[in-house]
Amino acid sequence: MSTTLSNRMATVKMSPTTALFTKVEELKCKGEDIVSLNVGEPDFPTPDNIKEAGIKAINENFTRYTTGNGIAPLREAIIEKMKKDNGVTYEMNEVAVMVGAKQSLFCALCAVAGEGDEVIIPYPCYVSYPDIVTLAGAKPVLVKRNDDFSLDLEAIENAVTEHTKAVIICTPDNPTGKVYSEDDLRGLSDLAKAKDFFVISDEIYEKIIYGENRHISISSFEGMKDRTVVVNGFSKTYSMTGWRLGYLCARADVIGAAVKVQSQTTTTPPSISQYAAVEALRGPQDSVELMRSEFEKRRDYVQEKLRDIPGVVCHDIQGAFYAFFDIREFLGKEYEGYGLIENDSQFCEYLLEKYHVAMMPGSAYFAPGFVRISFASSMEVLKMATQRIALGLNAHKC
Ligand SMILES: Cc1ncc(COP(=O)(O)O)c(C=O)c1O
The missing domain is CATH 3.90.1150.10 (Aspartate Aminotransferase, domain 1)
Incomplete structure (x- = not known):
C-alpha cells in the first residue's frame, strides 16, 4: 500500500x-x-438575450440534471449551426454537449486514444493539448509547424506510426492566430484517410476571424466527417467562459464513448447554461x-x-x-x-x-x-x- x-x-x-x-x-x-x-x-x-435565457431557465426551474449528451433543443440547434456554417449534416446521436471545449477535448481523447496510442500535436499549440492526451492515457507526439505556423505535412507524415490514433489541430489557432489554408487542411485530410487516423479539430475561435480569412472545417471534406471530431463551444464566440459549455460533433460511436466519460465524471453539462446556449445559437447574432x-x-x-x-x-x-x-x-x-x-x-x-x-x-x-x-x-x-x-x-x- x-x-x-x-x-x-x-x-x-x-x-x-x-x-x-x-x-x-x-x-x-x-x-x-x-x-x-x-x-x-x-x-x-455575455449578450443580454443569452443572459435573459439563463435567468428564464432558472425561473422555470430547469435546474436539474439533463440527459448525459445534452438537451435535445440544444443538440438540434448545434446540428442547424453545423449544417449552415460547415455544410455538414449530423444526426442527434452524433452531437454531445459537454462542460466546455476543454472537457469535450478530454472526453473525445478518452474515446479515441488510450494506453499505447499516440496523438500527434503540431506545435506551437494550445497549452492543454499534451496534458489532456496524457490524462487520457495516450502519448502526445509533438511535431513542429513551419516558421509561418502553417502545418508541416511532411513532418506530420514522418511522425505517423502504427500507434497513431489522431492529430489535433486548432483553427483559428491559439496561440499563433493562424488560420489554416484550404491546402493545408486538404493535405492533412488526405493523410488522415491514407494512414487511417482521426483529426480532432478544435474550432472554438471559428467566428473570431479577420480580413479575407475564412474558417474551413476539415470535417466538410469528402470522407472526413466520420474521421473528424469537431470540438467547439460557447466561451469565445458568445463570451460565455464562465457558463462552461462546449460540444463535440463526430461519429455516433465516438460520441457514445465520449458521453460515457462525461456520465462518469460531470454526469451532465450545466442545465441553465444549456438553455442559454439554445438562445445563443438561435437568437440574433449581431x-x-x-x-x-x-x-x-x-x-x-x-x-x-x-x-x-x-x-x-x-x-x-x-x-x-x-x-x-x-x-x-x-x-x-x-x-x-x-x-x-x-x-x-x-x-x-x-x-x-x-x-x-x-x-x-x-x-x-x-x-x-x-x-x-x-x-x-x-x-x-x-x-x-x-x-x-x-x-x-x-x-x-x-
Ligand atoms: C484552443 C482552445 N481550445 C479550448 C479551450 C477551452 O475552452 P472552454 O472554455 O470552452 O473550455 C480554449 C480556451 O482558452 C482554447 O484556447
Missing part, C-alpha cells in the same frame, strides 16, 4: 495559463496595478459580429504597435485574439535595473515585476523565444500595455 500520488500525475502539469491567472489575481488583491494580457477570454459581457469587429480594430492596433518595435517579429494575426511575437533578438542581454534575461519566461517575469504587464511565455506553447498576449482588453488598456512592452524591450543595455 502507498499514499503516494499516481504515476500519471507526475507527467501532468497545472495549466500554465490557470497558474499565471491565479498569480496575477493574488498580485491584484495586494493592490498591484497589473495589466493582464495573459487571459484567453473575451472582455465583453453581438457576435460586434465583438469580432472590435477585436479586429484591436488586432490592427496591437499588430502595428508590436511591429513598430525594431527587433520584434509579429506574424499576421488571422484569427482568435492573441498576438504571438518573436523576441529572440532581445534575449541574452542585460536589462536596466534587472540583470541578464536569457529566455522568454524570464522576460515575462521581468515585464510583470518592472512594468506590471502579465503575458504568457511562448515556452508554455513549446515555442521558446516567443511571447503571447491576449488583446481581449479595451483600447485604453492595450495602448498602455504596448507602451510598457516597448519600454521593457528597449531597456536593454547594448
Whole structure:
C-alpha cells in the first residue's frame, strides 16, 4: 500500500495559463496595478438575450440534471449551426454537449486514444493539448509547424506510426492566430484517410476571424466527417467562459464513448447554461459580429504597435485574439535595473515585476523565444500595455 500520488500525475502539469491567472489575481488583491494580457477570454459581457435565457431557465426551474449528451433543443440547434456554417449534416446521436471545449477535448481523447496510442500535436499549440492526451492515457507526439505556423505535412507524415490514433489541430489557432489554408487542411485530410487516423479539430475561435480569412472545417471534406471530431463551444464566440459549455460533433460511436466519460465524471453539462446556449445559437447574432469587429480594430492596433518595435517579429494575426511575437533578438542581454534575461519566461517575469504587464511565455506553447498576449482588453488598456512592452524591450543595455 502507498499514499503516494499516481504515476500519471507526475507527467501532468497545472495549466500554465490557470497558474499565471491565479498569480496575477493574488498580485491584484495586494493592490498591484497589473495589466493582464495573459487571459484567453473575451472582455465583453455575455449578450443580454443569452443572459435573459439563463435567468428564464432558472425561473422555470430547469435546474436539474439533463440527459448525459445534452438537451435535445440544444443538440438540434448545434446540428442547424453545423449544417449552415460547415455544410455538414449530423444526426442527434452524433452531437454531445459537454462542460466546455476543454472537457469535450478530454472526453473525445478518452474515446479515441488510450494506453499505447499516440496523438500527434503540431506545435506551437494550445497549452492543454499534451496534458489532456496524457490524462487520457495516450502519448502526445509533438511535431513542429513551419516558421509561418502553417502545418508541416511532411513532418506530420514522418511522425505517423502504427500507434497513431489522431492529430489535433486548432483553427483559428491559439496561440499563433493562424488560420489554416484550404491546402493545408486538404493535405492533412488526405493523410488522415491514407494512414487511417482521426483529426480532432478544435474550432472554438471559428467566428473570431479577420480580413479575407475564412474558417474551413476539415470535417466538410469528402470522407472526413466520420474521421473528424469537431470540438467547439460557447466561451469565445458568445463570451460565455464562465457558463462552461462546449460540444463535440463526430461519429455516433465516438460520441457514445465520449458521453460515457462525461456520465462518469460531470454526469451532465450545466442545465441553465444549456438553455442559454439554445438562445445563443438561435437568437440574433449581431453581438457576435460586434465583438469580432472590435477585436479586429484591436488586432490592427496591437499588430502595428508590436511591429513598430525594431527587433520584434509579429506574424499576421488571422484569427482568435492573441498576438504571438518573436523576441529572440532581445534575449541574452542585460536589462536596466534587472540583470541578464536569457529566455522568454524570464522576460515575462521581468515585464510583470518592472512594468506590471502579465503575458504568457511562448515556452508554455513549446515555442521558446516567443511571447503571447491576449488583446481581449479595451483600447485604453492595450495602448498602455504596448507602451510598457516597448519600454521593457528597449531597456536593454547594448
Ligand atoms: C484552443 C482552445 N481550445 C479550448 C479551450 C477551452 O475552452 P472552454 O472554455 O470552452 O473550455 C480554449 C480556451 O482558452 C482554447 O484556447
